[in-house]
Amino acid sequence: MAHSILPCCSINSCLTTKTYLKNNNTCSAVFYDAVPLQTCKYPKTVLRSCTLRPRRQSIIYAAATPMSQEIEKSTLTGSPQSSSESSAKSKKVMIIGGDGYCGWATALHLSNKGYEVAIVDNLVRRLFDHQLGIDSLTPISSIQNRVRRWKSVTGKSIQLFIGDICDFEFLSEAFKSFEPDSVVHFGEQRSAPYSMIDRSRAVYTQHNNVIGTLNVLFAIKEFSQECHLVKLGTMGEYGTPNIDIEEGYITITHNGRTDTLPYPKQASSFYHLSKVHDSHNIAFTCKAWGIRATDLNQGVVYGVRTDETDMHEELCNRFDYDGVFGTALNRFCVQAAVGHPLTVYGKGGQTRGYLDIRDTVQCVELAIANPAKPGEFRVFNQFTEQFSVNDLARLVTNAGKKLGLEVQTISVPNPRVEAEEHYYNAKHTKLIELGLRPHLLSESLLDSLLNFAIKFKDQVDAAQIMPTVSWKKIGVKTRTVSV
Numbered sequence: 001m002a003h004s005i006l007p008c009c010s011i012n013s014c015l016t017t018k019t020y021l022k023n024n025n026t027c028s029a030v031f032y033d034a035v036p037l038q039t040c041k042y043p044k045t046v047l048r049s050c051t052l053r054p055r056r057q058s059i060i061y062a063a064a065t066p067m068s069q070e071i072e073k074s075t076l077t078g079s080p081q082s083s084s085e086s087s088a089k090s091k092k093v094m095i096i097g098g099d100g101y102c103g104w105a106t107a108l109h110l111s112n113k114g115y116e117v118a119i120v121d122n123l124v125r126r127l128f129d130h131q132l133g134i135d136s137l138t139p140i141s142s143i144q145n146r147v148r149r150w151k152s153v154t155g156k157s158i159q160l161f162i163g164d165i166c167d168f169e170f171l172s173e174a175f176k177s178f179e180p181d182s183v184v185h186f187g188e189q190r191s192a193p194y195s196m197i198d199r200s201r202a203v204y205t206q207h208n209n210v211i212g213t214l215n216v217l218f219a220i221k222e223f224s225q226e227c228h229l230v231k232l233g234t235m236g237e238y239g240t241p242n243i244d245i246e247e248g249y250i251t252i253t254h255n256g257r258t259d260t261l262p263y264p265k266q267a268s269s270f271y272h273l274s275k276v277h278d279s280h281n282i283a284f285t286c287k288a289w290g291i292r293a294t295d296l297n298q299g300v301v302y303g304v305r306t307d308e309t310d311m312h313e314e315l316c317n318r319f320d321y322d323g324v325f326g327t328a329l330n331r332f333c334v335q336a337a338v339g340h341p342l343t344v345y346g347k348g349g350q351t352r353g354y355l356d357i358r359d360t361v362q363c364v365e366l367a368i369a370n371p372a373k374p375g376e377f378r379v380f381n382q383f384t385e386q387f388s389v390n391d392l393a394r395l396v397t398n399a400g401k402k403l404g405l406e407v408q409t410i411s412v413p414n415p416r417v418e419a420e421e422h423y424y425n426a427k428h429t430k431l432i433e434l435g436l437r438p439h440l441l442s443e444s445l446l447d448s449l450l451n452f453a454i455k456f457k458d459q460v461d462a463a464q465i466m467p468t469v470s471w472k473k474i475g476v477k478t479r480t481v482s483v
């Protein structure tokens with residue numbers, strides 16, 4: 001079939017792309033895009049020509065930017081590897097969603113520890129910002145520049161596969177090319193409010209998350225039976241039951257018989273439900289095919305800096321403070337920095353598990369270094385401390401006072417459907433047993449987060465702060481979330 005060649009600047013809707021781009025030496029990339037783009041965001045230097053197929057529009061990026069002179073001649077400044085680092089040397093880790101908040105920090109951390117890392121990402125998270133008119137507080141470089149900068153700072157290469165894991169053909173090629181020993185799967189739409197905007201976002205979230213994970217499971221079965229799947233789940237899968245939350249399983253005696261069963265799930269958004277569906281699919285394939293998997297039921301992540309992202313400003317992580325993607329403590333720090341009252345939803349007794357992003361990267365490393373056995377479906381509750389929203393507001397108010405900020409708190413009508421006062425006690429010992437040394441929320445961390453937010457406060461768009469998505473008002477009409 002003949003393909004028409006279009007200049008890049010005329011791309012309005014990029015649906016799929018499959019071309020392997022071999023750079024001169026260290027960096028290889030596969031560009032594969034499955035999401036309509038309003039504008040072509042890739043730098044013109046990267047795109048030389050595009051091929052558009054009738055029906056299934058397909059762009060082929062015919063050439064990639066050669067590694068810059070700067071990278072070729074880079075001075076290696078990475079720290080020396082410890083013995084545990086060198087033993088990881090041969091291990092290949094594919095990080096799906098490696099351009100996102102947790103994924104980027106994890107990719108750099110594992111690369112720094114001596115793992116061979118490949119990032120797989122369709123960059124759709126950047127598109128969500130454009131769709132919703134929101135932005136990270138911190139300026140973030142393109143993934144290509146991030147990876148080049150990492151190479152120039154540390155001498156370590158990260159491979160890039162740009163594409164959509166819902167497209168099995170793309171995913172298979174990435175698997176066959178990289179041959180991962182472990183796959184860390186962050187590549188999901190991860191916002192509960194985003195999934196509750198309208199019908200199409202609810203469907204997108206469940207399709208993207210559930211089908212993406214299914215494809216990863218099939219890819220492991222087909223190409224890499226031994227590969228360990230480390231999947232990011234959420235503590236939100238459990239809901240807020242009036243009994244203690246166990247780590248994945250609960251032993252129940254019923255009518256005189258006893259069994260250990262998956263802990264009951266009570267998700268409270270289409271996003272959280274997508275993770276529940278994933279967990280069931282993963283558990284089934286562990287049993288049926290002998291897949292080895294670890295489900296990390298992660299709590300709410302706060303913070304932004306890690307050792308690696310601090311190495312250069314171009315390695316900086318994203319910092320979301322908006323009502324759709326911003327996480328609780330990060331949002332409060334930005335609100336305090338700009339003199340906006342802290343927005344507590346409803347009564348503020350909502351209690352959840354929290355962790356520092358420096359612990360996210362540590363936990364993933366521990367899970368990879370201590371893999372599940374073939375056929376084992378392991379569940380770790382990945383958080384370090386529990387706080388209610390009111391606790392967080394109090395902590396930020398006190399920390400703000402010390403920095404001379406006058407911090408107010410307001411209760412806003414709760415846009416979610418959730419218990420606002422409830423029992424909450426979740427176990428989280430398995431990662432500690434593997435060696436996790438938590439960074440607990442301290443005054444100094446709060447100071448540094450607040451100072452970070454103050455540093456960027458001129459970038460804050462106040463219109464992004466209030467919640468705009470209501471669990472009850474979701475409908476079929478496509479919504480443009482106004483700011």
Ligand SMILES: O=S([O-])[O-]
Pocket residue numbers: 099100101102125190318320325
């Ligand atoms: O990059 S993310 O996880 O919003």
